[in-house]
Amino acid sequence: MQSRTSAPHTTGRPRSATADAAILEATRAALVELGWSKLTLGDVATRAGVAKTTLYRRWAGKNELVVDAVAELFDELELPDRGSLAADIEGVVLQFAAILSRPEAKTALMAVVAESTRDEPLRERIRTSIVDRQKCLVLEGRARAQLRGELPPEADPVTAARTADLIFDVVAGAVVHRTLVSAEPVDTDWTRSFTRLLLNGLTASATA
Known part of the structure; x- marks a missing residue:
């Protein structure tokens, strides 16, 4: 089911929906395996198969990333x-x-x-x-x-x-x-x- 609101508009290179989906899925998997305290953006990037810079361009920190994953x-x-x-x-x-x-x-x-x-x-x-x-x-x-x-x-x-x-x-x-x-x-x-x-x-x- 698609999001009920459109994603915020960003300037520059268009975001990849595939990368976004992989990152959010990886975040949820990391939460189950590691828990909140041990989850890091670096681990999520590795699980999602994306560069850390790709993740950091999208989310300012762990809190924001986890909210979007939920x-x-x-x-x-x-x-x-x-x-x-x-x-x-x-x-x-x-x-x-x-x-x-x-x-x-x-x-x-x-x-x-x-x-x-x-x-x-x-x-x-x-x-x-x-x-x-x-x-x-x-x-x-x-x-x-x-x-x-x-x-x-x-x-x-x-x-x-x-x-x-x-x-x-x-x-x-x-x-x-x-x-x-x-x-x-x-x-x-x-x-x-x-x-x-x-x-x-x-x-x-x-x-x-």
């Missing part, structure tokens, strides 16, 4: 059309949890989030490269549900944007915490209960 994993997310809003949510939550369960995603995401607490440019890169690119799934799902008559239309674009942000935060926060912090499974039963709570609010727990 972002490529999350670009695999798609919102399935399963006939109802609840079923669509369940489908994308299960996909998201499956990606988070991969060793390279576990290692990389926890590491860059920890680093970003003291690195504002890195935090911004996470927002633009991962978070903002996935919020389109919320917009897509809401628009589809509105066409089905499952959700009312929102006339105020500011309110609509805030609602989309809140929905994304709730879904992403719950699944990340469940998978990476609590280390509990995101299975069909949990996903169905979570979706019921998301759609119906706290009253859902009384009828579950």
